[in-house]
Amino acid sequence: MDTLSQLGNGFAVAFTPINLMWCLVGTTLGTAIGVLPGLGPALTIALLLPITYQVAPEASFILFAGIYYGAMYGGSTTSILLNTPGESATIVTALEGNKMARSGRGGAALATSAIGSFVAGIIGTAGIAFLAPVVVGFALAFGPAEYFSLMVLAFIMVSAVLGSSSVRGLTSLFVGFFLGMIGVDLQTGQPRFTFGTPELLDGVDVIIAAVGLFAVGETLYVASRRYAGKDEIVPLKGSLYMTAAEWGRSWKAWIRGAFIGFPIGALPAGGAEIPTFLSYAIEKKLSKHKEEFGTTGAIEGVAGPEAANNASAAGVLVPMLTLGLPTSATAAIMLSAFQSYGINPGPLLLTTQASLVWGLIASLFIANVILVILNLPLIGLWVRLLKIPAPQLYAGILVFATVGTYGISQSPMDLVILYLLGAAGFLMRRFDFPTAPIIIGMILGPMAETQFRRAMTISNGDWSVFYTHPLSLTLLSLALLGLLAPRIYSYIQHRRVRGPEHVPGDA
Amino acid sequence: MNTRDDQAATRFALPEFLIGIGLLACAAVVLWQTLAIPVSPLYSKVGPTVFPYMTAIGLAVLSLLLIVAALRGGWQPQDEKETPVDWKSMAFVVAGLIANLVLIKPLGFTAASVVMFVLICYGFGSKHPLRDALIGLVLALAAYFGFAKALGVNIGAGFIETMLGA
Numbered sequence: 001m002d003t004l005s006q007l008g009n010g011f012a013v014a015f016t017p018i019n020l021m022w023c024l025v026g027t028t029l030g031t032a033i034g035v036l037p038g039l040g041p042a043l044t045i046a047l048l049l050p051i052t053y054q055v056a057p058e059a060s061f062i063l064f065a066g067i068y069y070g071a072m073y074g075g076s077t078t079s080i081l082l083n084t085p086g087e088s089a090t091i092v093t094a095l096e097g098n099k100m101a102r103s104g105r106g107g108a109a110l111a112t113s114a115i116g117s118f119v120a121g122i123i124g125t126a127g128i129a130f131l132a133p134v135v136v137g138f139a140l141a142f143g144p145a146e147y148f149s150l151m152v153l154a155f156i157m158v159s160a161v162l163g164s165s166s167v168r169g170l171t172s173l174f175v176g177f178f179l180g181m182i183g184v185d186l187q188t189g190q191p192r193f194t195f196g197t198p199e200l201l202d203g204v205d206v207i208i209a210a211v212g213l214f215a216v217g218e219t220l221y222v223a224s225r226r227y228a229g230k231d232e233i234v235p236l237k238g239s240l241y242m243t244a245a246e247w248g249r250s251w252k253a254w255i256r257g258a259f260i261g262f263p264i265g266a267l268p269a270g271g272a273e274i275p276t277f278l279s280y281a282i283e284k285k286l287s288k289h290k291e292e293f294g295t296t297g298a299i300e301g302v303a304g305p306e307a308a309n310n311a312s313a314a315g316v317l318v319p320m321l322t323l324g325l326p327t328s329a330t331a332a333i334m335l336s337a338f339q340s341y342g343i344n345p346g347p348l349l350l351t352t353q354a355s356l357v358w359g360l361i362a363s364l365f366i367a368n369v370i371l372v373i374l375n376l377p378l379i380g381l382w383v384r385l386l387k388i389p390a391p392q393l394y395a396g397i398l399v400f401a402t403v404g405t406y407g408i409s410q411s412p413m414d415l416v417i418l419y420l421l422g423a424a425g426f427l428m429r430r431f432d433f434p435t436a437p438i439i440i441g442m443i444l445g446p447m448a449e450t451q452f453r454r455a456m457t458i459s460n461g462d463w464s465v466f467y468t469h470p471l472s473l474t475l476l477s478l479a480l481l482g483l484l485a486p487r488i489y490s491y492i493q494h495r496r497v498r499g500p501e502h503v504p505g506d507a
Numbered sequence: 508m509n510t511r512d513d514q515a516a517t518r519f520a521l522p523e524f525l526i527g528i529g530l531l532a533c534a535a536v537v538l539w540q541t542l543a544i545p546v547s548p549l550y551s552k553v554g555p556t557v558f559p560y561m562t563a564i565g566l567a568v569l570s571l572l573l574i575v576a577a578l579r580g581g582w583q584p585q586d587e588k589e590t591p592v593d594w595k596s597m598a599f600v601v602a603g604l605i606a607n608l609v610l611i612k613p614l615g616f617t618a619a620s621v622v623m624f625v626l627i628c629y630g631f632g633s634k635h636p637l638r639d640a641l642i643g644l645v646l647a648l649a650a651y652f653g654f655a656k657a658l659g660v661n662i663g664a665g666f667i668e669t670m671l672g673a
Contacts (some may be wrong), residue, residue: 050658165582171530171569177562178537185555192555193540216604223596223630391631392639395603395624396646402607402620403650407660415608422604431526432584449558456553 007129010358014366019062022055023363026063027370030070035078035382038218038397041071042329042439046210047404049333052340057356062363064334065317069121069364072310073371076113077382080106080302081234089272089312092280092305099297101234111240112250112299113306114375119251120258120307121368124314127262128321129361132350135322139347144455145465147323149475150268151448154325156479157269159437166483168433176441179204186446187453199413206336208405209442210329212418213435215401217425219394224426233386240376242299250303253283257307265315268325272312279308314364321357322347324447329436332443520581527574534566599630615665620647 013019033039045064052060072089079090080097093113100109142150159169182193183203194200242250260282261275283304284293292298319325324345326332338345343353350357375382405418428435459465467473541559576582603626610619624643625636633639648671655662 048658050660054657054659167569167572167576168582171566171573174562174566174569175530175533177558178533178566181559181562188555190544190546190555192544192559193537195540219627220597220600223600223627224592225590226593226596226632389633391628391633392642394631395627395639395643398604398607398627399620399624399643399647399650400654402611402616402623403655403660403662406611406616407655407658407662410661410663412608412612415611419604419608427526430583430587431523432582432587445558452558453553456557461553 003129003133006354006358007362009355010360010362011365013058013355013359014062014362019058019359019363020366022059022063023066023366024370026066027070027367027374030067030072031074031371031374031382032070032385033067034071034074034076035385036074036388036393037078037082037084038215038222038394040214040330041068042210042333042436043214044071045330045333045337046207046214047400049207049337049340050404050407052337057338057341057343057353058359060337061334061356061360064337065360065364066367066370068313068330068334069310069367070371070374072121072313073114073117073375074382076117076302076306076309077110077375077379078386080109080113081236081383082232082386083234089276089309091273092276093302093309095280096293096297096299096301097306098234099295100299100302101236101297103296105297105299106234106236107240108242108246108299109297109302110236110379111242111376112246112303114372114379115242116250116254116257116303116307117310117375118368118372119254120261120309120311121314121371122365123255123258124262124265124311125361125364125368127266127311128314128317128364131266131318132322132357132361135318136347136350139323142347142471143469144451144458145469145472146475148448148451148455149466149472149479150323150325151444151451153475153479153482154268154319154327154444155441155448156482157267158271158327158440159434161269161482161486162271162273163434164432166486169437172428172433172435172437173441176438177445179209179438180442180445181449187450197413199409199411204417204442205408205414206333206439206442207408208414208418209421210333210439211401211404212421213425213428213438214329215397216418216422217429217435219398220422220426221429222390222394224430233383236380236383240379246299249287249289249299253279253300253304254307256282257304257309258311260304261308261311261313262315265312266318267315268319268323268327271327272309275308275312276305279304317364320345321349321360324349326440326443329439332439336443518580520577520583523577523581523583524574527570527577530570530573531567534563534570537563537566596630596632600627603627603630611663613665615668616662617644617647617651617667618665620650 029044030041033041033044044067075090076093076097078084079094080101083094083098097109097113100106155173159173160166163169182200184191184201191201257279260279264275265272280301283300284290287293287298287300289298293301316328316331319327320331320335324335326335335345405414408414425435455465466476537559541556541563544556546554546556603623606626607619607623610622621640621643625639628639629636651662651668
């Protein structure tokens with residue numbers, strides 16, 4: 001019952017007028033940027049990081065979490081009406097949702113995704129509240145060696161196991177490590193990789209990396225393929241009210257989606273792709289209306305994956321709040337906000353910053369309620385946002401990118417780094433390198449290095465600590481398994497089939 | 508891509524090869540810069556160079572794997588390969604970014620942003636530079652007074668900002 005009383009205290013924090021205001025601002029902003037193509041929660045939170053110098057930690061985390069949840073709701077609107085998945089997590093929603101919109105059932109698709117997001121968001125947030133103390137119980141037994149091994153596992157899962165290619169994912173991760181190491185080494189005071197420029201002594205700010213990759217890179221990419229076909233907005237047709245039959249087909253899919261999404265999101269692997277695709281496959285298998293899948297659009301195919309997406313987004317917050325382990329670009333940037341407050345994210349967070357963590361969890365419940373209101377009765381407002389023409393939208397994004405970057409230290413050098421990273425982001429899009437591992441590597445790399453050096457100092461430079469501690473050995477074995485198992489599996493398949501059909505390439 | 512060996516896809520892919528070479532060069536730079544980090548004997552075992560060495564080695568191995576993949580036909584998705592780059596559009600966006608970089612110190616944030624805004628809009632196919640300049644001005648002022656002041660961020664004031672008494 002400790003959780004419930006803690007949660008009660010959390011609601012006392014979240015229900016203060018000022019924090020309710022931040023929650024409302026965050027969810028509204030989050031929905032808007034979720035709807036707008038080209039803007040995502042990672043970029044938005046990065047641009048807003050300077051707010052951490054202005055307001056209390058509770059306020060900024062309530063704001064950031066509102067943006068994070070809001071973007072999930074808003075993203076599905078764009079997927080359904082525009083068939084342009086803003087994030088990989090909403091690809092599946094676009095699959096069936098856009099078909100529904102084209103056959104005149106866009107209203108029902110939007111309704112089932114908003115209500116499904118709400119149901120899954122509430123289940124997922126309750127999951128955080130009950131799972132977080134349990135994870136902390138385990139994590140308190142972790143030493144530096146275990147932490148390092150856990151981070152290695154997360155690195156492998158985030159970059160090598162999820163995504164289209166483990167080599168390209170790991171390449172992004174290692175580039176992120178390099179960016180994270182630039183600047184003064186905190187343990188010895190030695191400058192590293194500064195190339196003699198004093199501007200680099202403070203390191204590359206995560207704001208610049210996120211804005212460069214996600215705003216500048218994205219703008220260059222969209223500009224480069226201006227003639228590659230335009231997406232048309234499907235006009236919103238059909239009532240927003242779902243019929244009894246549609247409710248009947250949706251609710252089980254919501255619940256199943258939520259229970260698939262949350263546990264997978266909470267693993268130190270994160271990622272919404274696997275749970276959404278899994279939920280889609282399950283709904284397709286269980287549906288009594290298989291003929292609607294891929295033709296006129298099946299409502300289960302929207303309800304399940306959308307719920308899985310939101311529940312996994314909630315799940316990602318569990319390793320972030322309990323272990324200080326971010327598994328998505330957005331979580332990594334939120335983690336850097338902790339660092340900017342001088343708060344050490346980790347298992348002690350729940351006790352040392354109880355009002356912050358529980359206030360945040362409580363505000364997530366409130367955010368879900370606000371979001372379902374914002375995204376159902378007010379949906380027409382967001383649809384109008386989709387009509388902002390691309391030239392002014394992308395030019396505007398870059399104006400804000402300049403504010404965020406130049407504002408850090410008024411140094412044109414920062415703009416040069418921003419543009420270089422933007423060029424890199426463009427090439428990465430063009431050649432199918434994932435960008436999230438760069439941000440994760442940048443934030444988590446230095447933390448892994450600290451744990452590594454701590455473990456080695458304690459053991460007097462003896463490498464065996466990483467494989468003589470049973471827990472650490474297990475985590476490292478899992479990481480190795482994650483790296484090798486898909487290869488061995490495809491090799492066996494390859495031997496067995498010996499035909500031209502294999503799993504898609506891996507390089 | 509090892510899975511397309513059966514088909515005639517074994518041709519050499521230049522862009523991917525250059526990316527691999529570029530990353531290998533990065534790994535070399537990391538190694539070279541790591542050698543330049545002075546190590547105090549106190550930290551000889553787990554000093555500030557252990558992780559950089561690991562990163563350099565990891566990056567080198569990965570770029571070699573990418574070079575091998577490039578020699579086997581590359582990995583660029585078919586959809587990307589078939590979409591030609593709109594160089595003119597990109598050139599205007601890049602011109603906008605460079606104009607912003609060059610002008611932000613002498614002219615201040617707002618004026619530089621308006622120039623960038625117009626160039627990027629033009630690159631994206633907008634045919635109304637005057638209207639775009641007006642939109643850009645309103646947006647830049649909103650960003651300056653709303654966003655930057657609210658966040659307490661100090662961005663360079665220029666003649667427009669001083670005129671408005673900021």
